[in-house]
Amino acid sequence: MASIQVEGLIKRFGQITAVDGVSFNVQKGEFFGILGPNGAGKTTIIRIITGIIEPNEGSVTIEGIDLAKNPLEAKMKMGCIPEIGNVYQDLSAWENLDLMGRFYGLSHRERVTRSEELLTALGLSERRHDYVRTYSKGMRQRVSIACAMIHQPPLLFLDEPTEGLDVHSRRVIVDLVKKMNAQGSTIVMTTHNIEEANKLCHKVCIINRGRVIAEEAPEKLRKAYESFQTVEVAFDQKVDLSSFASDHVSRVEACGDKWRFFTDDVDEAIKRIARIREEQGLKIISMVTAGPSLEDVFVRLTEEGR
Amino acid sequence: MSHKPFLRAIFVVGRKDMRIYYRKAPVYIFGLLLPTFLFFAFFVGRQLDIPKYFPGFLAMSLFFTSSSVGPIIVPWEKQAGTFERLLSLPVSVTTIILGDMLAGALFGLIISTFIGVLGIVLLGLSVTNVLLLAVLFVLGNACFAAMGELISSTGGRTPSNVMMLSALVRFPLIFISGVFVSLSEMSGPGIIVAYLSPLTYLVDGLNASMGQSSVIPWAVDILVLVLFMTIFTFGTRKLLQRNLMKGM
Numbered sequence: 001m002a003s004i005q006v007e008g009l010i011k012r013f014g015q016i017t018a019v020d021g022v023s024f025n026v027q028k029g030e031f032f033g034i035l036g037p038n039g040a041g042k043t044t045i046i047r048i049i050t051g052i053i054e055p056n057e058g059s060v061t062i063e064g065i066d067l068a069k070n071p072l073e074a075k076m077k078m079g080c081i082p083e084i085g086n087v088y089q090d091l092s093a094w095e096n097l098d099l100m101g102r103f104y105g106l107s108h109r110e111r112v113t114r115s116e117e118l119l120t121a122l123g124l125s126e127r128r129h130d131y132v133r134t135y136s137k138g139m140r141q142r143v144s145i146a147c148a149m150i151h152q153p154p155l156l157f158l159d160e161p162t163e164g165l166d167v168h169s170r171r172v173i174v175d176l177v178k179k180m181n182a183q184g185s186t187i188v189m190t191t192h193n194i195e196e197a198n199k200l201c202h203k204v205c206i207i208n209r210g211r212v213i214a215e216e217a218p219e220k221l222r223k224a225y226e227s228f229q230t231v232e233v234a235f236d237q238k239v240d241l242s243s244f245a246s247d248h249v250s251r252v253e254a255c256g257d258k259w260r261f262f263t264d265d266v267d268e269a270i271k272r273i274a275r276i277r278e279e280q281g282l283k284i285i286s287m288v289t290a291g292p293s294l295e296d297v298f299v300r301l302t303e304e305g306r
Numbered sequence: 307m308s309h310k311p312f313l314r315a316i317f318v319v320g321r322k323d324m325r326i327y328y329r330k331a332p333v334y335i336f337g338l339l340l341p342t343f344l345f346f347a348f349f350v351g352r353q354l355d356i357p358k359y360f361p362g363f364l365a366m367s368l369f370f371t372s373s374s375v376g377p378i379i380v381p382w383e384k385q386a387g388t389f390e391r392l393l394s395l396p397v398s399v400t401t402i403i404l405g406d407m408l409a410g411a412l413f414g415l416i417i418s419t420f421i422g423v424l425g426i427v428l429l430g431l432s433v434t435n436v437l438l439l440a441v442l443f444v445l446g447n448a449c450f451a452a453m454g455e456l457i458s459s460t461g462g463r464t465p466s467n468v469m470m471l472s473a474l475v476r477f478p479l480i481f482i483s484g485v486f487v488s489l490s491e492m493s494g495p496g497i498i499v500a501y502l503s504p505l506t507y508l509v510d511g512l513n514a515s516m517g518q519s520s521v522i523p524w525a526v527d528i529l530v531l532v533l534f535m536t537i538f539t540f541g542t543r544k545l546l547q548r549n550l551m552k553g554m
Contacts, residue, residue, distance in 0.1 A: 013552060013553055014552075047390075050394045051393070051394065052390060052393040052394050052550075053393075053550050053551070053553070054550070054551065071398055072311045072312065072315065072396045072397070072398065073311070073396075075394070075395065075396040075397075076311070076396050078394075080391070080394035080395075082390040082391055082394055083390070086386055086387035086388050086391065087388070087391070088322075088326060088386075088388055089386065090326050090329070091325070091326065095325075099318070099321075099322055099325075100395070102314075102318045102321070103314075103315070103318050103395045103396055103397065104395075104396065105310075105311070105314055144391075147391075157394075
């Protein structure tokens with residue numbers, strides 16, 4: 001049985017269709033990423049799946065429970081870190097966790113034990129009784145994560161969890177989420193950070209204009225776009241290749257002191273680069289060939305949709 | 307739906323509101339200071355028949371205190387970004403409304419009971435129907451807490467704007483509901499307008515419970531307050547759900 005089943009979601013805001021027939025399944029224990037450009041509909045999808053807003057059409061099943069019919073029971077199964085889901089700033093971290101524990105019906109002992117564990121794991125135990133309004137953004141986000149994990153949910157939703165955070169906070173959060181996933185929790189995460197999605201997710205779903213345009217494991221997606229390979233070259237002197245043209249090179253772009261050639265035939269591209277080297281008397285300092293990154297696939301897919 | 311998570315959600319929302327919003331300045335300004343100033347402005351230093359006007363003053367203070375918490379909660383939470391998190395927890399729009407109402411009603415109940423007991427003891431006033439007084443206290447506080455909720459759900463996310471709207475709605479009501487001019491002395495369009503205000507039925511019911519002249523049967527007072535409370539609660543639910551369908 002899938003942990004989450006999403007069928008034909010449609011959400012309209014006036015004349016705008018923000019989510020247009022989205023369907024996907026997330027298996028138990030999977031780390032599932034939802035990627036998409038700004039305004040693609042990622043946050044709206046997460047808000048619908050977590051019961052924050054209702055869809056115009058479609059259904060969501062959480063751990064076998066129909067979200068529309070039994071919202072409270074379905075929500076008991078999940079922890080959620082909404083995009084703008086702040087914690088209560090007029091309460092301390094400890095009080096916030098205690099409050100969240102009460103919402104999930106935890107006993108006093110469970111609330112105390114879990115709060116101590118989480119605040120220690122997130123490096124907040126020394127300031128547990130300070131008001132959250134005195135915390136940095138990274139600390140507040142860590143409290144937010146702890147609030148979502150207080151009841152050890154089988155399902156965790158994270159909407160841009162590491163957006164705008166410092167390296168330390170980002171690492172602490174990523175490590176904790178990875179640990180939860182390793183212990184069997186299903187994780188659904190929206191992110192702009194494609195590298196993060198590539199490292200963490202078992203499967204990614206790319207959304208554009210409210211529609212699913214690809215759903216696959218990151219590595220399989222990259223393989224599907226094998227023709228989208230790159231050759232990265234550094235020359236010994238400045239050279240302008242912006243008007244470079246070849247049948248097998250679709251695009252050339254400058255990357256710092258290097259040039260990146262996007263090609264469907266690495267061999268032909270290298271031969272063409274070698275000819276330029278000869279013609280212009282250049283020396284190649286370095287040359288790296290690479291398959292498409294998830295970012296390349298993402299850009300290609302979302303550009304196709306425009 | 308099981309009753310346990312439903313009731314738990316109401317009580318935890320109410321507890322959260324008491325913990326956070328009872329300490330907010332607008333609650334004290336609009337819930338305590340304003341009725342106190344009105345008391346000084348209209349009752350103190352004048353040769354008034356205290357037993358006759360005390361039920362009206364009691365109704366006014368109950369009305370202001372119970373309706374002062376509700377208007378700040380939803381806009382405050384929307385502005386602070388905690389409303390979205392709250393909706394993701396095992397709660398529903400209905401449990402949020404009922405939890406907020408609980409916090410507002412309890413605040414009003416504590417303050418109005420204090421004022422009521424103080425008035426009765428210090429001024430030596432009599433209560434002819436204690437049960438009716440108790441029922442009206444609970445019902446009145448719930449009804450006006452629901453009214454505060456309705457004002458807060460109008461869509462604004464700036465607490466000061468919602469408080470202004472709240473003052474705009476609440477102020478006229480105290481002048482048309484038999485607080486300063488007894489209902490028995492009203493006539494013509496005045497009494498028709500008075501019947502449109504929920505506060506009128508509380509003032510009249512309190513008059514009945516304290517042995518003063520009452521123009522409406524107390525059972526009708528109770529029924530109309532229940533009716534207003536139901537309308538306010540369902541109206542709030544409808545507005546909040548409509549706002550959620552439009553987005554956050």
